[in-house]
Amino acid sequence: MARSNFAERLRRMLMMVPWVLEAGGSTVAELAARFGVSEDDVVRDLNLVMCCGVPPYGAEHMISVMLDDDGTVLAWKGPYFNRPMRLTPTEGFAVLAAGRALLDVPGADSAALGGALSKLESALGSGSVSVDLGAPPFLSLVRDAVESGARLSVSYYSAWRDEVTSRSIDPWLVFSQEGRWYVTALDASSGEVRHFRVDRLRSAAATGETFVVPGGVRPPPRVFSGGQDTTEVELDLPPSARWVVETYPAVSVDELADGRLQVRLAVTGERWLERLLLRVGPEARVLSPPSLTHVAPTAATRLLARYTAP
Amino acid sequence: MADPPSTDDRFERLANLVTFLLDTDKGATFAEILEAIPGYPPGDDSARRAFERDKKLLRDEDIPLVEYDGRYRIPPSEYYLPDLGLTEAEQVALRLAVAAVPLGGGEGGGSALQKLTLGGSEGGSGPTLSLAADLEEHPLLPVLHGAIRRRSLVTFSHGGVARTVEPAMLFFRDGNWYLHGFDRVRSAERNFRVDRIDSSSVAVGDVRSFVRRPSAPSSSEAAMPREPWLIGGDDSSPSESAVVRVDAVLAGKAVAEAGSSASVERHDDGSVTITMPVVQRAAFRSWVLGLLDHAEVVGPPALRGWIVSWLESIAGAGG
Numbered sequence: 358m359a360r361s362n363f364a365e366r367l368r369r370m371l372m373m374v375p376w377v378l379e380a381g382g383s384t385v386a387e388l389a390a391r392f393g394v395s396e397d398d399v400v401r402d403l404n405l406v407m408c409c410g411v412p413p414y415g416a417e418h419m420i421s422v423m424l425d426d427d428g429t430v431l432a433w434k435g436p437y438f439n440r441p442m443r444l445t446p447t448e449g450f451a452v453l454a455a456g457r458a459l460l461d462v463p464g465a466d467s468a469a470l471g472g473a474l475s476k477l478e479s480a481l482g483s484g485s486v487s488v489d490l491g492a493p494p495f496l497s498l499v500r501d502a503v504e505s506g507a508r509l510s511v512s513y514y515s516a517w518r519d520e521v522t523s524r525s526i527d528p529w530l531v532f533s534q535e536g537r538w539y540v541t542a543l544d545a546s547s548g549e550v551r552h553f554r555v556d557r558l559r560s561a562a563a564t565g566e567t568f569v570v571p572g573g574v575r576p577p578p579r580v581f582s583g584g585q586d587t588t589e590v591e592l593d594l595p596p597s598a599r600w601v602v603e604t605y606p607a608v609s610v611d612e613l614a615d616g617r618l619q620v621r622l623a624v625t626g627e628r629w630l631e632r633l634l635l636r637v638g639p640e641a642r643v644l645s646p647p648s649l650t651h652v653a654p655t656a657a658t659r660l661l662a663r664y665t666a667p
Numbered sequence: 668m669a670d671p672p673s674t675d676d677r678f679e680r681l682a683n684l685v686t687f688l689l690d691t692d693k694g695a696t697f698a699e700i701l702e703a704i705p706g707y708p709p710g711d712d713s714a715r716r717a718f719e720r721d722k723k724l725l726r727d728e729d730i731p732l733v734e735y736d737g738r739y740r741i742p743p744s745e746y747y748l749p750d751l752g753l754t755e756a757e758q759v760a761l762r763l764a765v766a767a768v769p770l771g772g773g774e775g776g777g778s779a780l781q782k783l784t785l786g787g788s789e790g791g792s793g794p795t796l797s798l799a800a801d802l803e804e805h806p807l808l809p810v811l812h813g814a815i816r817r818r819s820l821v822t823f824s825h826g827g828v829a830r831t832v833e834p835a836m837l838f839f840r841d842g843n844w845y846l847h848g849f850d851r852v853r854s855a856e857r858n859f860r861v862d863r864i865d866s867s868s869v870a871v872g873d874v875r876s877f878v879r880r881p882s883a884p885s886s887s888e889a890a891m892p893r894e895p896w897l898i899g900g901d902d903s904s905p906s907e908s909a910v911v912r913v914d915a916v917l918a919g920k921a922v923a924e925a926g927s928s929a930s931v932e933r934h935d936d937g938s939v940t941i942t943m944p945v946v947q948r949a950a951f952r953s954w955v956l957g958l959l960d961h962a963e964v965v966g967p968p969a970l971r972g973w974i975v976s977w978l979e980s981i982a983g984a985g986g
Contacts, residue, residue, distance in 0.1 A: 364724055366678050371685070372781050391781070405675060409682040411690045412703045420686060437686050440747040441782035445729040446809035448779035454808075455768035455776050456761060458800050458839070470764060473757035477783075480749050485815055487838040487887040490800060494923055503797040514916060519959060521916055533800035536842030556920055576799050628959065635956040639980040656959070657981035663963050664975050 369394065370406050374422050375441045378432040385428040396428075403430065410437075449481045458488040458533075463497040490533050493556035499540050503528045508545070508566040512559040517626025521559055527568040531555070532576040539580055543568075552580050579606075587623040590630060590649055594618045595640040601633065619644070631656040680706035684721055685730065689746060694738030748782055758783070768800045802839055805861050807869060811846055812837055818879065820872035821848070824865040832859070833877045838887035847890040849880055856882065858891050894926045895950035896943075909945045910965040914938045917961040924954065940965065952977060 369392055376391075377383045385403075389396045403424040410419035421435030444452070456474045460467055502509050512523045526542035529550075533539070538555035589608060594601060596616035601607075608621040624630050627649070634641050634653035643650045683704045688695065697718060701707055707714040722739075725732045731745040753761070761783060765776035814821045815834045822831045832848040835856075839845075844861040884890040892898055913921040915937025922931050922939055929943035945951040952974060955962050964971045 362674055363677050363681060364728055366674075367681050367685070367724075368728055370678075370682060372778070376781065401675070402678070405679050406682055409679060409686060411683070411687045420682070437689055440750065442730070442746060443748045444779050444782060446813045448776070448782070450809040450812045451770035451776040452761065452765055452779040452783070453812075454770055454802055454839070455764040458768045458802060459760075459764040459798075462798065462800075469754070469756040469760035473753055473761045476751045476753060476757070477761075480751055481816065485836040486812065487836060488802065489838060489840045489887050489893070491841075491893075494919055500798055514920070530796060531798045534842075535801075535803070536840065556923065559916070559919060570797075575796070576801060632957050632959060635959075635978075635981060636953045638977065639984040642984075654982050654984060657978040660956075660960060661975065661978045661982060663960065664971070664978070 366402055370402055371438065371442055373399075373402070374406070374420060374432055374438040377422060377430050378434065378439060382432070383430045385424070385430060388430060400424065444481065449477075450486070453477060453481070453486050454488060457486050458490060461488055461490050461492075463492055463500075490536070491538070491556075493538055493558075495558045495561045496531070496538055496555050498561055499528050499555055499558070500531045502561075502563060503531055503540070503570065506567045506569055507563040508568055509542075509561050510564050511553075511561045513553055514557040514559055515626075516554075516557065516632070517629050519626075519628035525564060526553070527570075529570050530574045530576065534576060534580055539576075541574060541576070552577065587625050588646065588649070590622050590624045590646070591644040592618075592620045592622065593642040593644055594620055594637060598637045598641060601637065605633075627652060635660070676706050680704060681721060681724065685725065685741065688732065688739055688741040689743055691740050694733075694735060694740040696738055700739065751783065753783065767796060767798050768802060770802060770804060803842060803844060803862070805844060807861055807864060807866055808837065808844060810869065810871065811861065814871045817874045818877055819874055820851075820876040821846075822868075822870045822872070824868035825859050826863050829868075830857075830859070832857070833880065835879070835883040836887065836890055837861075838890060840887060840891065840893070845887075845891065847884060847887075849883075856884070856890075892926075894924075894928070894943075896945045896947050896954065897926075897928065898947060898950065906944045906946050907967060907970060909943050909951060909970055910967070911941045911943070911955060911962055912938060912965050913941060913958060913962045917958050921958060921962065945970070948973065 373388060373392060377388070385396050385399045388399045392399070403422065406420050406422055407424065408419070412418070417435075419435075420437055422430065422432045424430055453474065456470055456477070460470050460474065499509070501507070506527075508525060508527055510523070510525050512521050514521050525545040526540075527545065528540045528542045530541045531538065532541065539552045540555055541550065541552050543549075544551050592601075594617065596618070598618065601622075602610050602618065602620055605622060608623055610621075611619040613619065630643075630649065630652050634643070635656055641653065643652060683706070684700070687700070687703050695703065697715070700718065701714055707717050722732060725741075730741060732739060732741055733745075762780060765780055768776075770776055811821065811834055813819075815837065819834075820831060821834050822829070824830070829852070831851040832846070833851065834846055834848040836847040837844060838847065846859045846861055846864070848857065848859075849855070850857040911921070918933075918937060918939040921941060922929070925931070925941050925943050929941050932940040932942075934940070948970070951970075955964055955974070964974045
C-alpha cells in the first residue's frame with residue numbers, strides 16, 4: 358500500500374533525528390542520499406521539525422535538531438527522539454528472516470550474525486523464524502571461489518539431457534532461488550554466462566587460474582522462464598498431480614469438471630519430461646506434440662529392463 | 668467544509684502530536700490535545716475528524732498510540748527501540764544479511780537497518796555481493812510472525828478448510844514458507860503452506876491467547892523432516908528400510924538428498940548403495956524415479972515389486 362505524503366515525511370523525520378544524533382552530525386546532502394529524497398525535501402522537513410516540540414514551545418521543549426546555513430545538520434540529546442523507533446512487524450520479520458537465511462549458509466560469519474540475531478530476538482520477542490536453504494556438497498567451495506576469483510574445473514549433470522559434461526567456469530555469484538542454489542558463471546567453453554544448479558555439480562576443483570568478477574552482478578528475476586530451446590507440451594493430468602502446476606511455471610492451466618488438469622508447460626529436454634511423467638504415473642497423458650506422446654511408456658519400459666535383467 | 672490544511676501544516680501538527688503524546692506521563696484528553704497542538708481546524712466536529720485521521724495515520728505507521736479512559740499517550744517504552752548494543756562486527760553481519768536477502772522492499776530490511784545500525788559508516792550503495800538468496804515474499808508473513816511472538820490464536824482458511832491454530836514457527840523450505848502450529852480442530856501439530864492460506868480469511872486473536880506447548884518443535888527439521896518420504900506417517904505407520912543402488916553419475920546428489928537417516932555403502936566404481944527408512948512410499952517412489960536409469964530399488968522385495976508394478980502400469984498405458 359502506498360504511504361501518504363504525511364506518513365512518509367513523518368516516518369522520515371522520526372528516523373532522521375536519532376540518526377543524526379548517533380552519527381554526531383550530518384549534512385543535507387548525506388541525509389538526502391541516505392533517506393532517498395531530494396536535498397530540498399530534507400531542508401523543508403528540517404525547517405519544520407526545528408519548530409516542533411511541546412507546549413510552551415520554549416527552546417528546551419523543542420525537538421533537538423538544527424540546520425545551519427552551510428547545510429550542516431546537528432542534533433543533541435534532548436528529551437525526544439534520542440533513540441530510533443521500534444521495528445515495525447515488516448521490518449522485524451525482514452531482518453530476522455534475512456539473518457536466519459544467511460546463518461544457514463556455510464561460510465557466513467556465524468558468530469557475529471548469531472550474536473546480532475539473538476540480541477534482535479530478545480528485543481523483538483522470540484519469533485521462531487527458521488530458514489532452511491539446504492547446503493549441497495559443493496556450495497562452500499563455489500562460494501569461496503567467487504570470493505577469491507578462482508576459476509573452477511567442474512563436471513556438471515544436465516538433468517534436461519541426462520548427461521554429465523566437463524567444463525571450466527568463472528563463478529561470479531552464488532544465489533538461492535525457489536529453494537535451490539545456483540551459481541552464475543562464465544562458461545569458458547561457450548563464452549556464455551549461465552546459471553548452474555549447485556546440487557548438480559558432480560565435481561569441482563580450482564584450476565589455479567584467477568579472474569576478476571565484473572561489478573554489479575545480481576541474480577536474475579527468475580532462473581527458468583522458458584527459452585528459445587523449449588518445446589511447449591500439453592499434458593492431461595489427474596487431480597492428484599496438482600503439485601505439478603504448483604512446482605513448475607505453466608504456460609496455461611485448465612481445470613476440467615472432473616478435477617483433471619490440462620496443462621501447457623515449456624519443456625527444455627525429453628529427460629525432464631520423462632522424470633515428470635514417471636512421477637505422476639499411468640494417469641498422465643501427453644496430448645501434444647505427437648512426437649512426445651510415447652515418452653512415458655518408453656521411459657518406463659527402459660527402466661523396467663534394469664529390474665528384469667537376469 | 669473547511670479548507671484542507673497544507674501538507675506542511677499537517678506534517679507539523681503530526682510531529683507536534685507525536686512529541687506531545689510521548690512527553691505526557693498520564694496521557695492527554697482530546698480537549699488537552701486541542702489546546703496544546705496548533706493546527707486543528709475550528710469546530711468540534713472538524714477537529715475530532717482531523718484528530719481521528721491523525722490517530723489512524725500514526726497507528727498505520729505502527730506508532731504505539733494507546734487510549735485509556737479517554738486519555739491518549741505514546742508510552743516511550745513501547746515507542747523506542749531498546750539499545751541492542753550491537754557490536755561493529757554484528758552491524759556488518761546484519762548489513763550483509765539484508766543486502767544478500769532483500770525482503771519487504773523499501774519498508775523491510777532497508778529501513779530496519781537505518782534504525783538498527785544508525786550512524787554506520789557505510790554509504791547507501793551496499794556491499795558487493797558474492798551470495799544472494801531470494802525468499803519468496805508474502806504479505807501474511809509479518810502478520811503470522813507477530814501472532815507467534817504475541818501468542819495470539821490465528822484462524823484462517825487453508826485449502827478451503829477452516830483452521831484454528833496456535834502458531835509456533837515460520838520456516839522456509841524448498842522455496843516455500845510454512846506455518847507450523849497446533850491445529851485445534853484436528854488436535855494435532857500441522858504445517859500449513861503460507862501461500863495456500865486465504866489472506867482475506869485470516870483473523871488474529873488476543874495477545875497471549877494460548878500457552879506454548881512443550882511439544883512445539885525446536886527446529887524446522889523437527890516440524891517437517893527434510894526428506895518427504897519420512898513425512899506423513901503417524902506413530903503407527905510402518906517404516907520400511909529401502910535399499911537403493913545409485914550409479915556414479917548421481918551418487919553424490921542421491922546421498923545428499925537421502926539425508927542423515929540413511930546409511931551409505933560406497934563401491935569402487937563410484938556407485939553407492941543407500942539404505943534409508945521410508946514411511947511414505949509415494950514420496951520415495953517420486954524421488955527414486957526422478958533419478959531415472961541411474962537408480963534401482965534393490966530391496967526389500969515388496970517395495971521393489973511395488974515400483975516394478977508402477978512402471979509396468981505406465982509402460983502399459985501407452986498401448
